[in-house]
Amino acid sequence: MAGLAPTDPCSTSDPTTSAPAAAIYSSPAIELIGLDEERPKVSSESAPVPSESPESPTSPTPSPSSPEPFLTTxxxxxxxxxxxxxxxxxxxxxxxxxxxxxxxxxxxHYQQVFQGSPASAIAFVGTTGSAITYIAGFVSGIVGDHFGYRQTAFAGSVLMSVSLVLASFSKQLWHLYLTQGVLFGFGASLAYYPAIAVPSQYFVKHRGLAIGIAVSGTGLGGFALAPLTNALIDMVDIFWTLRILAIVIFVVCGGASMLIAEKVDPVKLSIHLEEEQARQDQERTITGDLEKTFVPSGANDIKSIDKVATKKPSFFQALYVFKNPQFLSLTIAEFTASIGYLIPLYYMQTYAVHIGLTVDEGALILGLSNASSFVGRILLGIIADRISNTKTLLFCSWGCVISIMVFWTLAKSFATLALMGMTFCLFIGAYVSLVPVAVAESFGTDTMASMIGL
Structure with a gap:
């Protein structure tokens, strides 16, 4: 018909998004307030139904203007x-x-600064930071779900920057444990869990792809930063490199935290509903001798109902998921996987020097491995969307095992070590990109950060 406007193929109207608001506005308490009003009825004459043409086929053909799959994504x-x-x-x-x-x-480079300290003791600095990032995950997730993803991630960005500045003044190895280890780990935890949780709130059909793109930043960042960090240390020194990295993290992560907003802000929704209810009560004020608002039975419970509907679970209420066998199984599997998945990355450059390669060649292998992780996280997300998230995770777990037990045993040159690193990082990307997909599919996205933190 000539009067109909063309539909927008990118319309963001989603029944899952609009359902909560519609359900609240049509709740019994609000319906009671409008008992004295009649809803307008639509006449069949005012809304003519287009007649079916006998020439039209039984199955409509796709419109040539319908969006392609890429546009739909x-x-x-x-x-x-x-x-x-x-x-x-x-x-x-x-x-x-x-x-x-x-x-x-x-x-x-820390071995040169803290002479006499074994590589294992220095590597424990990174292990401490990584462990704190994940151990503090549940608290970080609760903070993000309650106070907002933007605020939590920005606070984490500030804490990470401060920790690296403090680490640049370290005189003993244990100073690094406290700064680059514990303090940086807390900051990274505050920034990581809101960042990993937010894509699942906007995507359902292509959730694996969206999360894969988001977490692929780790691979691309590692690919660029490994040789750049090595060159920067040679140009200035390791402590000034930490200070420069602190500035970069504050600018990039602090600015990026402003982009990771939740899809639905329950606080704003609650305020809007309370204002709407106050307006309706004012309109129903009876003039004359009564001069008071007519409020039917049950209408006074609207605010309490609204608060219950939008209130996030508390720290102890969120522990209910431990009663779910599926969640326990997923938690145990990911805990055991996290024990060893960083070991090749920690010792790859050290092992490269051990087999006769240069420091720059070791940094290049580490960068290529991270680049492979960048590709793998996006590719695995696409595969998980099309096949199965669980099957993809299982396949990648075996891929990691083979790359370590077979390829690393044979790695005695630049080519073989690069092959091991790239193969391992290609499959290990599933550890980061597909676990949030599994959590969202099984437990929803309302408390996504808390669930991933567990």
Whole structure:
């Protein structure tokens, strides 16, 4: 018909998004207030139904203007969703660099600064930072779910920057344990869990792809930072490198934290509903001798109902998931996987020097391995969307085992060590990118950060 406007293929109207608000406005308490009002009825004459043409086929043919699958993917999350993915990508590109994906570069140079300290003792600095990041995950998730993802991630960015500045003044090895280890780990935890949780709130059909793109920032950041960090240390020194890295983290992660907003802000929704209820009560004020508001029975419970509907679970209430066998199984599996997945990254450059390669060649291998992780996280997300998230995780677990037990045993040259590192990082990307997908599919996205933190 000529009067109909063309539909927007990128319309972000989603029944799952609009359902909560619609359900609250149509709650019994609000319906009682409008008992004295009649709803307008739509006449069949005012809304003519188009007649079916006998020439039209039984099955409608697709419109030539219908969006292609790629366009559909772009439209699912909307602009706000893809900005959240971008913010998560930028945060991932830096938060794990000083303790995980480029820490192998720091190990060799710390051995020169803290002479007499074994490589294992220095590597424990990165292990401490990584462990604190995940151990504090549950608290960080609760903080993010209650106070907002933006605020929590920004606080983590500030804490990470401060920790690296303090680490640059370290005189003894235990100073690094407290600064680059414990303090940086807490900051990374505050930034990581909101960043990993937010893409799942905007995407359902292409959730694996969205999270894969977000966490691929770790691989791309490691690919760029490994050789750059090594060159920067040679140009200035390791402590000025820490200070420069602190500035970069504050600018990039702090700015990116402004992009990772939750899809639904329950605080704003609650305020809006309370204002709407006050307006309706004022309109129903009876003039004359009564001069008071007519409020039917049950209407006074609207605010309490609204608060219950939008209130996040407390710290102890969130522990209910431990009663779920599926959650326990997933937690145990990921805990055992996290014990050893960082070991190749910590010792890859040290092992490269051990087999006769140069420090620069070791840094290049580490960078290529992180680049492989960048590709793997996006590719595995696409595969998980099309096949199965659980099967993809299982396949990648065996891929990691083979790369360590077979390829690392044969790694005696630049080519074989690079093959081992790239193969391992290609599959290990599933550890980060697909676990949030499994959590979102099984337990929803309302308390996503808390669930991943567990």
């Amino acid at each position: 772009l439209c699912e999350g909307g602009l706000k969703g893809w900005l959240a993915v971008l913010g998560s990508f930028l945060i991932h590109s830096l938060i794990f660099a000083p303790t995980e994906f480029v820490f192998g570069v720091f190990v060799l």
